[in-house]
Amino acid sequence: MIQGKTSNLPILRRPVRLGFIGCGMVSRVGHGPAVKGDRRAVVAACADPDDQNRESFAKPHPVCVSYRDHREMLEKEDLDAVVIATPPWLHAEHVEDAAKRGLAILCEKPLAGTIEDCDRILAARDRHGVLLQVGHSKRFEVGFQRIKEWLVSGKLPPPHQMSVYWHYYIPDFTQNPAKWFLDKSKQWLGRDLLKEWGAWRILDPRSGGGDFFDHGPHYLDLARFLLGEIESISAETNNLVQSRLFEDQAAATLRLSTGCLVVLEKSNQVIGRPTGFEIGYLYAEGVKVKFECEQEYQLKPMRVWRYGLANIPLDLWTPAVSPWGKRQSLYFRQMRHFLDRLTGQETLTRKFEGPWAATAEDARAAVVWTKAAYRSSELGIKVKRGELGL
């Protein structure tokens, strides 16, 4: 048994016994390998009604007992914590069930599909007094940590703009050649690529929104984490592929309390590889910063470059030196921080104070602002913080 440093942290034995609720893509490629890579925890059990996803997730984890029903897992297994990686409309139910048993929780973003469900999550956390960390994984990117440290130390003056361009290419699955490819994968290889990719994102009315709902919360949260409170949002969206339920193109402009403007572009209709590109800039007095994130499942840290007065003669960006390798990627570092909090250790070094992970309040704010972006687009208005009860 080891004792947490702070009195309100749980006392946990070693290794921490984790249960997984939801064994799809992010569990298999992100969180599962992150637990394995940490060594302070084991995947003791997992639950997922999908046999194929559950079995392929459980395979690399030698002591993992698997269940179709998460409640049965929670009843039978002696767990310390759970990772909830189900689609957003299930998060509230899964958080409530885990919190009731006093388990610490790492719950994926978006916190929930509706504000009502976000509130259920906050209430469950408070009622049972459990640790709840939300998977706003970008906070743990080595590059964003570096930017945060530059901001805190003053090496990067307060920016007057952040611009992010995050684009994929997800073809219309109802049209050839994508339709042909999907049909043949099923027929010849027995693979349901739509399920494997998580097509609930664009086809399920419960998902809470479209492409901007899936990814916008990452940068809405990051803007607050790095730069300051959001004061207003204006957005425009389009639904370019008519067979999809929600938008697949969005452009949002935010004003922060510092006066900084944030410009977010997100689409899955920009031609190129499905993995797309994710680049951004921060502009401040006398310096600009460029960043480029790898597609998250590559498990590679993002890259950051600076450009200041000294760069002007040769017009070259200066790369920021950051540790490299799978263990420095966002899911590994996020899990490490979660395990640090459970065990009272501090294995990730940082040069900034205060909370690192997104709280349920932060994650709720990201959902509220994403919904506000939809309202802005629908009504052709700017939505201000005062109207949102934040």
Ligand SMILES: NC(=O)c1ccc[n+]([C@@H]2O[C@H](COP(=O)([O-])OP(=O)(O)OC[C@H]3O[C@@H](n4cnc5c(N)ncnc54)[C@H](O)[C@@H]3O)[C@@H](O)[C@H]2O)c1
């Ligand atoms: N932080 C990030 O960088 C990041 C990246 C990818 C996904 N996500 C989030 O993670 C969550 C899951 O996404 P995904 O891509 O893994 O989706 P996915 O569709 O691949 O996996 C979801 C899994 O949940 C399972 N499931 C459905 N109902 C269940 C139930 N009642 N009990 C247990 N399992 C159930 C499904 O069968 C599926 O295996 C989403 O909220 C998504 O937005 C976050």
